[in-house]
Amino acid sequence: MNKILISLLVSLGITGVAHAAGDAAAGQQKVAVCAACHGADGNSPAPNFPKLAGQNENYLLKQLNDIKGGARTVVEMTGMLDAMSEQDLADIAAYFASQNVQIGQAAADQVAAGQEIYRAGIADKGVAACTACHSPNGKGNNAAGFPSLSGQHATYVESSLNKFASGERNNDPSGMMQDIAVKLNEEEMKAVSQYVQGLH
Numbered sequence: 585m586n587k588i589l590i591s592l593l594v595s596l597g598i599t600g601v602a603h604a605a606g607d608a609a610a611g612q613q614k615v616a617v618c619a620a621c622h623g624a625d626g627n628s629p630a631p632n633f634p635k636l637a638g639q640n641e642n643y644l645l646k647q648l649n650d651i652k653g654g655a656r657t658v659v660e661m662t663g664m665l666d667a668m669s670e671q672d673l674a675d676i677a678a679y680f681a682s683q684n685v686q687i688g689q690a691a692a693d694q695v696a697a698g699q700e701i702y703r704a705g706i707a708d709k710g711v712a713a714c715t716a717c718h719s720p721n722g723k724g725n726n727a728a729g730f731p732s733l734s735g736q737h738a739t740y741v742e743s744s745l746n747k748f749a750s751g752e753r754n755n756d757p758s759g760m761m762q763d764i765a766v767k768l769n770e771e772e773m774k775a776v777s778q779y780v781q782g783l784h
Contacts, residue, residue, distance in 0.1 A: 604671045606641060606678025614676050617664060626680040631739035633660075638685035638734070640726040644677035647755075656755040687735035690782030698779025701772055709767045714776065717760075722783040729757070733780040741777035749773075 615624070618636070622628045626637030636644065650656035652665040652673070665673070690698070703720070705713040714733070718724050722734030733741065747753035748765035756762060765773070 604674040606645070606674035606676075606681075608675070608678040608682040611675035611677070611679025614668075614672055615679055618676070618680075621660065622680075626683045627686045628737065628740075631737040632743065633737075634740045635685055635736055636680035637683035638732060639680055640724050640730070640732050641677045641681035642726050642729045643724065643731040644680055645674055646729055648673040648677060650755045656753065685732070685735040687784045688737065688781040690738070690780075691778045694775045694778035695782070697772070697775035698777070701768075701776045702779050702783070706767070706772070711764055711767050714780075718780075722780055734783050736780055738774075738777040738781040741780055742773050745773045745777065 615622075618626075621630065621633040622636050626635060626639070628635050647656060648665060648668075649670075651658050651661050652668070668676075701711070702714040702718075705711045717728070717730040718733050722732060724730040724732040744753065745761075745765045745768060748756065748761045749768065751762060754762060768776075
């Protein structure tokens, strides 16, 4: 619980730093390079690439800056952001945030287990409910920089959880997602990933 509180305070402090205001219309003119993997409107056709449509703007901007600055490694994006300014990144984040995510279909045999983890956590493992940060409808918390999971590809979510668990991905505030993911087994990761794919 302390990690969640610390993470909230850190995130609120980070988002309090002045950033360039994003312009969605300008961003639409800058996303051509993104479309091949993420789709022109941010609804990625490939389940291994995240949907960016409807994602929280503050979270998107942080991820873009982390990828550009090397705090988050995404091999497929190597060098793609190097020539982009802070304003470019803010505009791209604003554009994708303004789009509507297409909700997927959760695997029926995973919904009950995934819903239980998402809404109640796993008390005996010390896993907090996902709703604490990502909200009951999966829309996250833009002010705190917590991402929307609603409709996100299950394949991508499961991959992200595995990367947090292994430490390959470590750009989460206060290591909160690493702390949670390392406590989940493969079946639990798969179930909660399937659940959020159909969440809206």
